[in-house]
Amino acid sequence: MRNVNLNILKFLASINNFYLSLTNIGLGVRSQEIGDYFYLFFPHPTS
Template sequence: MRNVNLNILKFLESIDNFCLSLTNMGLEVSYQLSVISYQFTEKTPHTLHPTPYTLHPTYTLHPTPHFPTSPLPHFPTSHFPLRRSS
């Protein structure tokens, strides 16, 4: 299993090196590792190191809130009149 993991890491490193060479030629490179997160033991100044928390460069927050679309009354409305204490 360790050998398989090392081969995967070498493959991912070769992808990073390829993207770096494209960038050095003036081509823009954009990619996302959404399933695989990895860490290299040998770090060089030119090796990319994505983490599980690294967002894609074009990521934007979702504009729709994650709650029901019908507003729930948080303040008294005509359906819930204010009670006046006397």
């Protein structure tokens, strides 16, 4: 199970890095749309 958990964490980290790279490009309004899409499928833990 440990290997599975590590793979899941690596997968989530890659998604997070991809999302951050999109944001860093500075797509403006477009990045906001991507942000809404991202949070739709990955709700913030505190919500």
